[in-house]
Every structure is written in structure tokens, then in C-alpha cells.
Amino acid sequence: MESRKEVDSLTKWDGSAYVPHVSIDLVIFGFHDGQLKVLLLHWRTGTDWLLPSGFIHHDEDVVDAAHRSLRERTGLQAVFLQQFHTFGEAVRFKHFTKQETMIRLGFPGDTDEPLFRRHVSIGYYALVEFSEVVPTPDQFTDECRWWDVDAVPPLLFDHNDMIKLALKTLRRQLSYQPIGYNLLPEKFTMPELQRLYETILGQPLDRRNFQKRMLSYDILERLEERKTGGAHKAPYLYRFDKAKYDNVLEEGMSFVG
Known part of the structure; x- marks a missing residue:
């Protein structure tokens, strides 16, 4: 056979x-x-x-x-x-x-x-x-x-x-390790990062709380650039600080609560 x-x-x-x-x-x-x-x-x-x-x-x-x-x-x-x-x-x-x-x-x-x-x-x-x-x-x-x-x-x-x-x-x-480094462009907006988390979690997240929490982990670098082409006020672009990202990935910390 x-x-x-x-x-x-x-x-x-x-x-x-x-x-x-x-x-x-x-x-x-x-x-x-x-x-x-x-x-x-x-x-x-x-x-x-x-x-x-x-x-x-x-x-x-x-x-x-x-x-x-x-x-x-x-x-x-x-x-x-x-x-x-x-x-x-x-x-x-x-x-x-x-x-x-x-x-x-x-x-x-x-x-x-x-x-x-x-x-x-x-x-x-x-x-x-x-x-x-x-x-x-x-x-x-x-x-x-x-x-x-x-x-x-x-x-x-x-x-x-x-x-x-x-x-x-x-x-x-997601409660103790970051995600996104290989899933987003090198430069991304905070709404794009939030959409990634919401897609995986299967539920909406409060915009202000999400942004405040993500910035508090000190793994994101806000650039002076803004995303162009949108109908509304262009949001700032961000990128991950790779060294800090890898450290948090290794050590862990409290993320989405």
C-alpha cells in the first residue's frame, strides 16, 4: 500500500x-x-x-x-x-x-x-x-x-x-511578555499596535489605558515622524527598542491587566 x-x-x-x-x-x-x-x-x-x-x-x-x-x-x-x-x-x-x-x-x-x-x-x-x-x-x-x-x-x-x-x-x-516585533512594520502607530493586541485577545481595549500601559513599559520609542495619508490628525510613529524588548521578553513583566 x-x-x-x-x-x-x-x-x-x-x-x-x-x-x-x-x-x-x-x-x-x-x-x-x-x-x-x-x-x-x-x-x-x-x-x-x-x-x-x-x-x-x-x-x-x-x-x-x-x-x-x-x-x-x-x-x-x-x-x-x-x-x-x-x-x-x-x-x-x-x-x-x-x-x-x-x-x-x-x-x-x-x-x-x-x-x-x-x-x-x-x-x-x-x-x-x-x-x-x-x-x-x-x-x-x-x-x-x-x-x-x-x-x-x-x-x-x-x-x-x-x-x-x-x-x-x-x-x-500577553499579561507578562510583549508581542509585535515580528508582526508589525519597523515603524508603526499606537492604534496599529492596539489592533494587534485586540485581534489576539478577541476583545476591544480602552485606547487611553492601552497607550498609557504600553508606554510605561519603556520598550517603545516615539519618533518625530507621523503617519501620513489619513483623514484625521496623523498619529505619531513608534518603534520597538530591541534591547529593551528582548529583555522584557526574557524577564517578563505585568502587561495587559
């Missing part, structure tokens, strides 16, 4: 190439023009979607495997990537049973395919500018594209749960 041969050649289930039964699963969030999306893969033998995943080489660290998998699916490297949870439930078939999942992926429902034995998944999430991504499918999939976070279909395995928890973790992250 072709798909079986591809699984064997890719994963080498005898353990010679990859750590058996442990995978990396990626929740890749993309921000652009006030929209938040998530990157999904389409399994080529059916109609189903799932998250990008990868295995860990015996000779690489887990975080290196995560960055490699991210690079293979997006073409990006050196972007924000954070481990958020380990998924190890004994039964991880949520929308479809194990047998239904096998059939949907093109395997006989009674197969002993190692792909369907118990796996532990290490979840990572990334936040990228999705206009810079080159979505690239893997050997098992024929399409890799963005979906609005509010319009994600029922996914295989427990991948919907992964997205929900990753988004919850990302929103919690």
Missing part, C-alpha cells in the same frame, strides 16, 4: 532515525491586517485537515526539532516559538474514532499501522506575519493554508483541543 510505504520511509518505525511515539505538533498563528489565522494541512487521501507535525531525530534536541518542523512548513526561522503543553491522553481521537480516523486517512480500519499506536505530542505555538509565510505541505498532505481561528473545521485527532489551548496560552502570555 503506497501510504504505508511512505510512512515507513519517512518515520522508520524501527527507531533508527526518529524517537518513536513522540511527535512535535505546531499551532502556527498568523497575524496580518487585523486578522488572526492558524495554519492547517490537508491530508491528501481524504477531506480532513490537521495541524503540522513532525518527529524528533535521535541526534537533535526537542526545540531544534520544533524549529526544523516550523521552517519546513513555513520557510521561516528565528521566529517566536514556545512550548505550551504535552498531550499524552490515552485516547486522542476526538471527532472520529480510531477506526474512522484510519479509514479517513486511507488505511484499513483493522490495520496495525504504527502511526496509530499511542503517541505523546509536544505542543509548540508560533506567532508569525502570515503574509511572509510560504505554506508548504509534507509528504502526507497536498495543501497547506491559513484558516480563520473562528472557522477551523473538525480536525483529526485532538488537534482542535490543541488550538484552543494554544490560543488560551498565547492570550495569557
